[in-house]
Amino acid sequence: MRMAINAQLKDKLKDLRVLVVEDEFLAAKSLETSLRKMGCEVVGPASTVDEALAFIKSRTIDAAILDINLSPGTSEPVARALRYRNCPFVFITGYSNISVLPDDLRGCLILTKPTDPVSLAAAVGQLAEHART
Amino acid sequence: MRDPGNSGHPDQSGHGQRGSIEALQEHVDALEHQSKTTKRAHQEAMRRERQLRTHNAVLAQLSMNALREGCDEHVARREIVTAAADALNVSRVGIWLFGDDGQTLRAVELFDRQGGFARCQTVIRADRYPRYFEALRENRTLPAHDVHRDSRTKELLHDYLEPCGITSMLDAPVRIGGKLVGVICHEHIGPQREWTLDEQTFAGSMGDFVSLSLQMGKRNEMEAAIKRQREYLRQIIDISPNLVFVLDEETRFVLANKALCDLVSVPHQELIGNSAMNLIKDQEQARRLRKMDEAILRQSQLSIDCEESFTDRDGKQRWFHLIKRPITSVDGSGKQVLGVASDVTERKLYQEHLASMVRELDHRVKNNLFAVMIMAEHTAMGSNDIDEYLHAFNGRMRSMAIGHEILAKTNWQGAMLVEVINSLIRPYVGENLRHVTLDGPDVMLPARVAPAMCMMIHELITNAMQHGALSLEEGRVDVLWKVEDQTLHMNWIEHGTQDVAQFPQRGFGMELIERTAAHQLRGDAQLSFEPPGLRCELNIPLKLPADRHE
Numbered sequence: 001m002r003m004a005i006n007a008q009l010k011d012k013l014k015d016l017r018v019l020v021v022e023d024e025f026l027a028a029k030s031l032e033t034s035l036r037k038m039g040c041e042v043v044g045p046a047s048t049v050d051e052a053l054a055f056i057k058s059r060t061i062d063a064a065i066l067d068i069n070l071s072p073g074t075s076e077p078v079a080r081a082l083r084y085r086n087c088p089f090v091f092i093t094g095y096s097n098i099s100v101l102p103d104d105l106r107g108c109l110i111l112t113k114p115t116d117p118v119s120l121a122a123a124v125g126q127l128a129e130h131a132r133t
Numbered sequence: 134m135r136d137p138g139n140s141g142h143p144d145q146s147g148h149g150q151r152g153s154i155e156a157l158q159e160h161v162d163a164l165e166h167q168s169k170t171t172k173r174a175h176q177e178a179m180r181r182e183r184q185l186r187t188h189n190a191v192l193a194q195l196s197m198n199a200l201r202e203g204c205d206e207h208v209a210r211r212e213i214v215t216a217a218a219d220a221l222n223v224s225r226v227g228i229w230l231f232g233d234d235g236q237t238l239r240a241v242e243l244f245d246r247q248g249g250f251a252r253c254q255t256v257i258r259a260d261r262y263p264r265y266f267e268a269l270r271e272n273r274t275l276p277a278h279d280v281h282r283d284s285r286t287k288e289l290l291h292d293y294l295e296p297c298g299i300t301s302m303l304d305a306p307v308r309i310g311g312k313l314v315g316v317i318c319h320e321h322i323g324p325q326r327e328w329t330l331d332e333q334t335f336a337g338s339m340g341d342f343v344s345l346s347l348q349m350g351k352r353n354e355m356e357a358a359i360k361r362q363r364e365y366l367r368q369i370i371d372i373s374p375n376l377v378f379v380l381d382e383e384t385r386f387v388l389a390n391k392a393l394c395d396l397v398s399v400p401h402q403e404l405i406g407n408s409a410m411n412l413i414k415d416q417e418q419a420r421r422l423r424k425m426d427e428a429i430l431r432q433s434q435l436s437i438d439c440e441e442s443f444t445d446r447d448g449k450q451r452w453f454h455l456i457k458r459p460i461t462s463v464d465g466s467g468k469q470v471l472g473v474a475s476d477v478t479e480r481k482l483y484q485e486h487l488a489s490m491v492r493e494l495d496h497r498v499k500n501n502l503f504a505v506m507i508m509a510e511h512t513a514m515g516s517n518d519i520d521e522y523l524h525a526f527n528g529r530m531r532s533m534a535i536g537h538e539i540l541a542k543t544n545w546q547g548a549m550l551v552e553v554i555n556s557l558i559r560p561y562v563g564e565n566l567r568h569v570t571l572d573g574p575d576v577m578l579p580a581r582v583a584p585a586m587c588m589m590i591h592e593l594i595t596n597a598m599q600h601g602a603l604s605l606e607e608g609r610v611d612v613l614w615k616v617e618d619q620t621l622h623m624n625w626i627e628h629g630t631q632d633v634a635q636f637p638q639r640g641f642g643m644e645l646i647e648r649t650a651a652h653q654l655r656g657d658a659q660l661s662f663e664p665p666g667l668r669c670e671l672n673i674p675l676k677l678p679a680d681r682h683e
Contacts, residue, residue, distance in 0.1 A: 024500075025585075025649040030507040047652030071581060071653075072677050094496045094503070114503035 009121060012128040013038045019055055019064040021075050022092070023047035027113065031065060031092075034117050038124065052078040056085070063127035064089035065111075068101070079105055088130040090123045181331060188335045191220040195342055206350025207242075213346060214244040217319060217339045221303065221332055224322040228343055229257065230307070230315035236260065238316065255293060262288040270313050273337045275304040276328040301326040303333065305340030309348060317343050376453070376474040379460060384409050384426055387462070387469060398446050414444065429459050429470045440477065452481045504533065511641045528595050529588070532557055536587030540580055548583040550576040550621070554612060557590050561598050568603055573614030576621055579675060585649045586673070589658070592642035593625050593669055602627035602666050620656070621673045627666030646671075 018040045022028040028045040035042050043059050046052035048070060055061070056078070064082055066075040068091050075091075082089045090109040091101070101108070111123055195216055199209035214226040225245045229238040238257040245251050259266045268275050268285040277283040280294050280302050294302070301321040307314050317339045328336075370377045371391040379388035389404045397404070397412050413419040418441065428434040437457040445451050453474040460471035508529050516522035535556045539548040554571055562568060578586055594603070602608030608629035615622050643660060646669065650658035656673040 023653050025645060025653050026504045026507040028648070028652065029511065029644075030503075033510070045652070048655075094500045113499055114506055
């Protein structure tokens, strides 16, 4: 798949360590494939909050992509752990209604499924900028 | 003091004495007469006083008995006629009332001091006895000392008085609101009788008593009718599942139907007189409702139509459609608040359910399209040419469609495992299932699990069709399952493949099985590629702690 990613963005994404938290296999697979194509290193994917928290503790992470709804539960505790560590993240959700987020997490970056590779690259690029400043 | 009669000469005294004796005698006679007259007058006065006392006692007695609260009209009339017969010392007393036409009198009560109460079929028509009726209309009483001579009663002689042997009669008209409605007849049998003024006055009072007893009867009847009407309306408001109530200016209940009493589980008698605000726990809501009621009472608002939610006795939230309007109190003294509330909780829940269904549908459609995209991408990566790609891609789409179809049938409650396997395998092997053995109990896969299982089983089937047991004439697949501790243990065991070299590279399909089982379904999948064929052991929890309902 050819993607319209400019050189500057490509450079930002190079070797970026991105934690993927997604419990649906197809979605996780898709994110992994896209991220690898962008030159990122995929951490995970984690399919539960516990798995994700374990990755956060044991690995170096530059950015994260979190599916809001994990079955069961949500990735909100992961988001809070990342924020505590100043690690940038983006939520990803199949719901177009974002009111599912609690107040303290409103205003976070959100991508809706299905995510096109360009939007994903742009969002991760934004995270990368945040990560390296 | 000197007697003037004894003055004069002695010779004159013989003659003069006789004369004075006579005069004296006359004087004594006159005195005696005067004394007798005085005595008679005194006796008469005494008799009259006794009679008046009797009359007064009877009137007092009647006013206490016949006109007492709730006394039956019929009983009251009987008390009047017996008391009148005794007090006036007459043979018979009758009460006659006009019928609905206002033209014919009928006896409703007839008391004979000899024979007691009697019935009388006689009908007195006003047009036949014009003078009698004219007299009734114009006088307070009709004293006929001699019914044969009296011009007012003569008309009645032949038809009524003579057959009954009546000689003197004292009738008193009965009026209501100034209109003649009947007559009370005091009838004397025997030597003619002069009716005294006192007796006439008493008879007039009897007419008044009959009038009062009639009015009382009417009032009793109206009260009974009001009571019946009240009960009638009470039944109507009590059968309603809607809450019906009326609040006074202090928001106290003056009316509450059964549905309301049941909802708040407070007995009716306790509810009435108590403030509706006592039932509302939420202070903010209480203030809001109170404001509404005040607006209604001031009539600054003629109707309120709103929805309010209350917590019922079981702690459940219930929604009500509330309508309030001003209503004039029963005694007409002021305005009150009439309220009707219908429970719309079911509708509310249904609306919420519908909204969440729409959200969920939106989510699922997007998820499915997303899955299609990813499937297309990964199927393409594993395919050598376009035919192979189309075949594999269509198969995967079909497996998703089958999963959807089975779940749709149960309204997304779940899918039977055996139905899932059969539906997936049939397109490949047709009705000829001799290569496949299915064995296990009935298992309902939850909606969360079923679509993923469909895709996994589909991958196992296509792998077996292409590379495994189902690609061989003698190949066989055993699918065995059981459920323990709410976990599905399913074994897919292929037989007939001896050539290990035929086993495929671990491709997208195998990855899908392993990662879906582990990540998405929180179980695991063990795959082994050894003779006599592929073995896949799936352990899938059917119920997760705090399972999210999708």
